[in-house]
Amino acid sequence: MNPYAVPVPPNYVPRTYNLSKDAIKRAKKNFSVFDANKTGRIDHNELGNALARVFGENGLPPPAPQDVAALLHKYDVSGDQQLDKKEFSRLLKELSGQKKYDKNSYKKKSKHY
Numbered sequence: 001m002n003p004y005a006v007p008v009p010p011n012y013v014p015r016t017y018n019l020s021k022d023a024i025k026r027a028k029k030n031f032s033v034f035d036a037n038k039t040g041r042i043d044h045n046e047l048g049n050a051l052a053r054v055f056g057e058n059g060l061p062p063p064a065p066q067d068v069a070a071l072l073h074k075y076d077v078s079g080d081q082q083l084d085k086k087e088f089s090r091l092l093k094e095l096s097g098q099k100k101y102d103k104n105s106y107k108k109k110s111k112h113y
Helices: 021-029 044-057 065-075 085-095 103-110
Strands: none
Touching: 021 044, 021 085, 044 065, 044 085, 065 085
């Protein structure tokens, strides 16, 4: 069983972490490295690994599988259980507290990409 494919309770909100802006920039630049199977999208396993690396660079323990699943669910606008580079970027910005996104406005804006 995949550790990141856990059920997400209704109204579950992942917490905000103190991630540096430099770590966020590096993570966005390393999107293709995190995309291990080179599909142009990050699946739940790749997202868990990417976040573990970003968190580790900031002296934080890796996020819980429930957090990874909740983040994937929140930012996966297309519903394919994967994140493209723009979705991943938005996830990082909100996770670090740099910006807040409402899921409905995010979906509306994302239709234009």
